[in-house]
Amino acid sequence: MTWLLAWRNLWRHTRRTWLTVGAMVFCNVLLVFLISLQLGSYQMMIDGSLSAFTGHIQIQQEGYLDGQRMRQSVPDAADLASQVRTLLGVETVAARAEAFALASSEERSFGILLTGVQPGYEPGVSTFPGLLKEGRYLQGADAREIIIGSVLAANLKLALGDELTFLGSGRDGSFAAAVVVVVGIVDSGITELDRNVAQVPLGWFQQVFAMGDHGHSVVIRVPNLEQVDAAVADLDALLPTLQADQQQLRVLDWDALQPGLRQAITSDMTSAWFMYAILIVLVAFSVLNTQLMSVLERTREFGVMLALGMSPARLARLVAMETLLMSGLGLALGVLLGALLTVYLSYAGFSYPGMDEMAARFNMSALMYPQVSPLSLLWGPLTVFCGALLAAVYPALRLLRLQPVAAMRAA
């Protein structure tokens, strides 16, 4: 009975109710869209940044991440990588070694970061091998060959089959020099990345840079982000069982490897929350205004109801129900429209001017795909719903203090 009364009361001012519901729907659709877009872009940011090169987890010697010194190496790297493969039951594990060297072609010389990789496993942990524009990927652990990024190739004026000379220093400080043949050119479309790719087979790298069987990292890629924590725990348990010279190793997850990533997300979230909070507060004001009006204009009516024996608490409940119905309507319509919009965009993709420049920083494509999930669909609208209910507390409380006689006399 009271529900029916509340519903009818709601439509005494059709226009006002729709305007208030409209404010909620507008805010809800916007929140659903923005939150889905945000969650989608974070996913893409993490995937994009990590899939290029870093991987989800790395095993390195303690201090290598900051110092990147040649001597901070992982003994028996290839063997450790195969142990990790067995332990985690995934194939996407590869050993790497890195060194800076002066690379000289016929015409040009550049200082570059040379990476020794396991040709058989590297394609599993990094997207670079799949981005070959010309030639082929590395073959064989000891071959005297290299793949380089397209920008680096252009800067060094190199083509497939050309030779490249390296000058650097080995792990023991000795002079390291060698000649390799370019067998492949990689093009990711992102200048910064294409300037820095230079990969050679790990075995050959170890010979030239006097590394023995050492590498600098074991890179691990797990099927999805949620499995990272479990894998890290498994690896932490593995470390103490290793040989004495491998005791200095550390397991680092992606957050430790690229601390900027999570922080970029955090800072972006903070500014987004600010915006959401403002929207929600404004809608709450709108609801407060409407409900206060609807209570004030019915003062006489409420007075009569009180005089007829209705309890003030029940009146307050009536107003609360009206708000509940109104907010429920806003919630339902908002989620419905918001879901339609985001589901459409999650197939069609979404972009705004200037996006591509931003996206390139995180190795993302310029089109964003919102992530549709119960969380992204409901989080915003539910908060608006609660905000609206909260806003109706004040008008409802006023009813509790209403005196029947005075109320009936009110103008």
Add this chain to the structure above:
Amino acid sequence: MHGSLTAVATLAWRNLWRNHRRTLIMLMAIAIGVWAMIFMSALMRGMTDQMVRNGLHTLPGEVQIHHREYRSDPSVVNSMEPPSGALLQALEGPPIAAWSSRVRVPAVIASERSTRGVTLLGVDPAAEGPLGSLPDEIIQGRFLKDADDRGVVIGASLARRLETRLGKRVVIMSQDPDNNVADRGTRVVGIYRARLSGTEDRFVYAGRTVIQGMLRIDNLVSEVALTADDYRHVSAWYPRIEAAAGDELEVMPWTELDTFLGTMLGVQDGFALIFMVVVFLALSFGLVNTLVMAVFERVREIGLMQALGMRPGLIMAQILLESLYLLCLGLLLGNVLALVTIKPLEAGIDISSVAQGMEMMGMGATLYPVLSVWDMGMSTAVVVILGLLASLTPAWRAARLDPVAALNET
């Protein structure tokens, strides 16, 4: 006519306060909305300003001049003659505040322990100073004395990675125009700290004349950087430099040199406006609602005024004025609130907990909000213009009421 307008203005003002609770709630909503608009813009403007400044600091300069091939192939081969003749004249005249020519080549630096790839800058400290392109802070030793200084200055982070320190010997290697390895042993005379640690790893400073000698390029340079200390209006003056530089050289403003920075400025302005409009839309529902109610309550009264001969135009003006009063009061409150909250924050907000994330975007660990008159004006314009537009329908409906029907309404 004048008299009736004054009367309408008074009526509108009094009407506004007939239901003071409703008016106050709406006023608060508008004030919070306006405050949010300005506050958010100030934060964003602070962010982009800093990004652009940091960007210009590392570029450096607002405009750079290079050999046509240099940007795609930053090699010593693509060096240019130092400015002379018409170009030199243009550089010395206004509005150019400072300029400097520098050698900038990829190089390798090696200590006893380690080797790294870097960008070697051969600079003339006297010219770089006014350009604002010197390292932020020398934490050990000194900066280069002049273009003939034989030492190098490296970043703190690079020093750690090379396991070297002040006074130690390092070898720098690059190529000469004939692709022979050009190298020289030198001493670290200073260690600098930069706002972004990426900068510390990348740039090694040395004396320009010394580097020119090492690379065997006589007096050639890689780039000329110039600034007029007004990065928002570069397009106004750089075409003149372009004309003076001739066809051999490429003259580029920072917006094209660093397209990320260039678009960021536009994206920020665009985003601030979108944010303002979105906040306003959320507000507008409440605003229209208030006006619709105000008209609804006064149907009989409006009918009476019409019956007594008040023209529909004046009734409309009265409702619009009521809305305008409300908006202006809200704007005033919001602006004052913004002023009061942003001023104390202008000294900087510590965001070091997300510093590495901000560094990916080219920002430092402190955010300095910038309260700009432009943003305040923009939010005012958005609120007043869109606010009056939103009020048109309720006002129009009030003006079109049929006096007889309105008077008969209960």
